Every structure is written in C-alpha cells, then in structure tokens.
Amino acid sequence: MSNNQEPGLVWTVEPGEHATVVHISGEIDMGSQPEFADAVSAGLDSAALVVILNLGEVAFLGSVGLRVLVQADYEAKQAGRQVRVVDGATIVHRVIEVTGLDQVLSLYPTIEDARSA
Template structure:
C-alpha cells in the first residue's frame, strides 16, 4: 500500500488556519486500483487528491475504486476532482467507482447532481466486484 503524493510516497497535507488533514492510500490489488481517502477534501487538500487520482489512472484500463468512507467533509473543489477523474478514467477505457454511503459525501454529491454521473457504490465489496462497461452508468 502506498500513501499518495506526486510520486506515490508517504504524505499528509495540512491547511493553514483550522487544520485540515487528508490522507490518501493507494494499492493495486487483483487488477483494481484502490484509493482510500481519510479526512477533509476542501480547497487546500483537493490538489493532493487530484494528484493521487492521476497516479491511480496511470494503471488504466484497471478500474479505480475511490473509497470515500473516511471523508468527513467534501467541498466543491473535491466535487470538481471527482467529475474530472470520472471523465478522465472513461477517456482511458477505465472507470472510477466511488464508495460513499454517508451524509458528508452523499449530500454534496446529490446536491451537485454528480450522483447522476458518478458510479456510486454503498460499500467496497460491491465496488470491487461490480461488472461494468467504461463510460456507462452502473445498474
């Protein structure tokens, strides 16, 4: 398992003012890239998530499973990163599968309308075992 930064090495990100913290772990297992996010995804931390997802997409056409169950806050910059990488994965013949089952993530995703675009799953097992055609909505 790797902690992700620009070169997929250990890292943490802190914002100025009230401390915002984000930890991103990446692992390739059984042909699926797992990216686990813990903390807050906001203006200060979204660039780290973006870099980590770019690194994860380099394994295309392997699916990328983005586990957001450890996210306490998802702001607009994080929503932008999700949309960008959804399209980026599809363009490479892959798919971004997002694991989200709690209000701090689902509420902003639904308010933004991204729930109609993203491939959302309630748990990691379903996300890793789901059959899927890249670029098509999941059933």
C-alpha cells in the same frame, strides 16, 4: 503508497489485478485539493481498468473535490476505464446527491459493492 503532505488529508493506494483502490480520509477542501488530485492521479496511473475511490472516511467534500471527481471520471471513460466512488460517509453521499452528480458518477456504498459491480 501513502502520502501525508496535507495534514487534513491522508491517502493510500491498494493496487490490485482487476481494480486499484485509493483510500482517502480527512477533509477535501481548497487547501487539500492538490493532494486529493495527486491521490486520484495515483489511482489512475495504475494499470487496472477499474479505479475505486474510497471516500468512506472523508469528513468534508467541497466543490473543488467534486471537480476532481468529475475530471477523473471523464478521463477514465475516455481511456476505456472506470472510476467507482465509494461514498459511504453520509456527508459525501449528500453532497454528491445535492449537486446532481449522483447521475454522473458511479456510486457504491461499500468497497465490496464497487469491486463486484
């Protein structure tokens, strides 16, 4: 599945038996927040117990994107599922760390690490 409605944001869903990976690239700001929320929802709509959000190609992560991540993590936990965030992009890791959300979200440097956790 791929969706490119917002020119600054591109995402694809890679379904898997044990984990679904949502690959996201571009900028996550007020303009692309609805599209980002759709991408995350597409992952959460899968049957997998683990949803991996690959933000390794994200160039900007604004506060609206952080809100989507926290909400997704909360919803997944309520359903007995997990959201794992790949924050390989330095800027994404830095934003999550500065806000203290590294204490809330499950962060991994690579998709492989997130899959094997």
